[in-house]
Amino acid sequence: MTRLRQTFGALVLVTAAVTLAACTSFAPSASLGPVAVEPAVITVDQPPAVSLPPGAHSVRTVAVSTPPRAVGDVFISAVFPDATHDDLRIVAFDDSSTRWTLATNPSCSGWADSVTAAGVRVVVVLDSDARVDDGVIAQTTVASGFRADSGGQLWSGRGVIGPVRGTGVIFTGAVGSVLSNATAATQTLRGDDGGAVEHPHEAELAPVFEHAGVVVLSGGSDFVGFDSQTNRELWRQGSAGTLDTARSHGHVFATLPEGELRHVFTGAVLAQGAVTSAAVSADASLTALTMTMDGATHVMLVDGEGIRWRQPVDAGSRVTAVATEQLFIDTGRQRRILATLDGSLLAEGSFAAPVALTTQGVAVVATDDPQLYEVIRFDNDG
Numbered sequence: 001m002t003r004l005r006q007t008f009g010a011l012v013l014v015t016a017a018v019t020l021a022a023c024t025s026f027a028p029s030a031s032l033g034p035v036a037v038e039p040a041v042i043t044v045d046q047p048p049a050v051s052l053p054p055g056a057h058s059v060r061t062v063a064v065s066t067p068p069r070a071v072g073d074v075f076i077s078a079v080f081p082d083a084t085h086d087d088l089r090i091v092a093f094d095d096s097s098t099r100w101t102l103a104t105n106p107s108c109s110g111w112a113d114s115v116t117a118a119g120v121r122v123v124v125v126l127d128s129d130a131r132v133d134d135g136v137i138a139q140t141t142v143a144s145g146f147r148a149d150s151g152g153q154l155w156s157g158r159g160v161i162g163p164v165r166g167t168g169v170i171f172t173g174a175v176g177s178v179l180s181n182a183t184a185a186t187q188t189l190r191g192d193d194g195g196a197v198e199h200p201h202e203a204e205l206a207p208v209f210e211h212a213g214v215v216v217l218s219g220g221s222d223f224v225g226f227d228s229q230t231n232r233e234l235w236r237q238g239s240a241g242t243l244d245t246a247r248s249h250g251h252v253f254a255t256l257p258e259g260e261l262r263h264v265f266t267g268a269v270l271a272q273g274a275v276t277s278a279a280v281s282a283d284a285s286l287t288a289l290t291m292t293m294d295g296a297t298h299v300m301l302v303d304g305e306g307i308r309w310r311q312p313v314d315a316g317s318r319v320t321a322v323a324t325e326q327l328f329i330d331t332g333r334q335r336r337i338l339a340t341l342d343g344s345l346l347a348e349g350s351f352a353a354p355v356a357l358t359t360q361g362v363a364v365v366a367t368d369d370p371q372l373y374e375v376i377r378f379d380n381d382g
Helices: none
Strands: 011-014 036-039 056-063 069-071 074-079 087-093 098-104 109-117 121-128 141-147 153-158 168-175 183-188 206-211 214-219 222-227 232-238 242-249 252-256 260-263 269-273 274-280 286-295 294-302 306-312 320-321 326-330 335-338 345-349 354-357 362-366 372-378
Touching: 011 252, 011 354, 056 362, 069 354, 074 109, 087 121, 168 206, 183 206, 206 242, 214 242, 242 274, 269 286, 269 294, 269 306, 294 326, 326 354
Parallel strands: 274 320, 320 354
Antiparallel strands: 011 109, 036 098, 056 372, 069 074, 074 087, 087 098, 109 121, 121 141, 141 153, 168 183, 206 214, 214 222, 222 232, 242 252, 252 260, 260 269, 274 286, 286 294, 294 306, 320 326, 326 335, 335 345, 354 362, 362 372
């Protein structure tokens, strides 16, 4: 077992963004922002047949438009406009009910989630003044922060330059006319209060990934780790690669073309290969992933200190979800449950693998219908 002794405590930001249209410009606004509406009714009457994991029982079936993401003790998803409403609904639900629902503009919309140093889970939701039916593009886009557990508003009306980018509350947009040589611009907010993060004033550096209060910037031949709370540089590592925003998860991020897996707290290379799947726990303390290294596939678990363990796994295997005690893998032929403590096998079979797990031992599994998910509870919290 390999371990790196390095710990940081700060703001955790991880993204589950839904973007329905592009944004164009930004300005602070007190008039825009998502609004709370009656909790959406997402439970359906006829639950589909799903083969459940050992030790789990079904509690209800829900209909949502996007794969649910576990944020602390709730799942967050979206419900697209339909015959009953013309707005985008961001919903938070658990095993028994819909906790809260926010309505926002279906154009230039998205959301990201965060957990502060004090342990408060925050959902950041976008709104804009775009009007698709009238052909009006967004002139103003704002972000607002809400408590994940209750939907209570923490801050609002922070002007942003565009949609959520990559992992973290990072936004991107174009500066200049579309008829000129427009350049990309980025902006990072803190999830706890919506305050702006002051990036290093180096023209070639741009924020591309954020986790645990550390913003990773990329540019030129350097990666830089930057503390979003104190606005100071934590580490700087040289690399000939570029950051792969599609392979940035929790405590780790990957680079291209070398395939370096690096730790966000130190920038240190943990492994070399191609990341093929990854999942982050609902409390953002663990990252599980599969990698192809030297022609073989491995599964590994990374925490705030480094690689907790890694071991060979069948080629084509992918991680579907991870919680405090359990890690779920789909090998393509069967599903496996591994212990997060040491990677030991807990169970295997043809059951459905969860796509998300909350901190309360509640999970969701996909069904044959892409908009229906079975909510299940484990007899022992996982």
